[in-house]
Amino acid sequence: MKRILAYGAFGLLVYVVILAASFPAARAYRLLEPRLGHLQLYDVEGSMGHGRAAVAQVGNYRLSPVSWQYRPLGLLGGRMDVKLDLRRGPAHASGVVGMYRDGRLRLSDTRITLPAVEISRAVGLPFMELGGDFLAHIDSLRVGTSHRLTALNGKVVWN
Numbered sequence: 001m002k003r004i005l006a007y008g009a010f011g012l013l014v015y016v017v018i019l020a021a022s023f024p025a026a027r028a029y030r031l032l033e034p035r036l037g038h039l040q041l042y043d044v045e046g047s048m049g050h051g052r053a054a055v056a057q058v059g060n061y062r063l064s065p066v067s068w069q070y071r072p073l074g075l076l077g078g079r080m081d082v083k084l085d086l087r088r089g090p091a092h093a094s095g096v097v098g099m100y101r102d103g104r105l106r107l108s109d110t111r112i113t114l115p116a117v118e119i120s121r122a123v124g125l126p127f128m129e130l131g132g133d134f135l136a137h138i139d140s141l142r143v144g145t146s147h148r149l150t151a152l153n154g155k156v157v158w159n
Contacts, residue, residue, distance in 0.1 A: 021049030021070050041066075056086075063088050074098055079106065090115050095138065107141040116158065132159045 026044040043054035052067040067085045074081030079098040086093045095110025116130035138154035 017072055017075065021047060021072070023048045025051035025053075061088075071096065090133075091118065103145045103147075105143040107138055110136075110138040110141070110154075112136040112138070134158050 025046050025048055028048050029041050029044050038058050040057045041053040041055070042057070045052055049070040050068070052065055054065055056063045056066040063086050065087060069083040071081035071083060077098070079100045081096055081098045083096050084094065091112075091114050093110065093112045095112075096108045098106035098108065100106070112135070114134045114136075116132045116134055119134060120128060120130040134156060135158075136154060136156045138152070140151065140153045141149070142151040144150040
């Protein structure tokens, strides 16, 4: 009898996950918008499990386009995994973000391309403009509950 209840509970969990993943992203955004702070999404399409927004904006910072894909296997590790693909002009980032219930974050298999000229402007190098691109491959990055970096494994290359 206990085995039947366990299978039933597992089946119900799978059903709820599939139902949540197929929920329309535009409707979910309208419901969650008051809780998202300064994040604004425009032209949201697809589902919670696999969708995109033509533009994502936080304050004056715009990303275009943004896409996501839910990874349900992360639930086995006690986290919610989402594969994100972000662009801002020639800059590009793609990787898997895992969020734990206690607030910890995990990035894995993340690739970032950033023009070196943007780095030199951000750092404020007054007499030098860098050329090429910085390419970062982050195998693993972990942020603890105190929002501090706890582990990082990867490499950065300047081309």
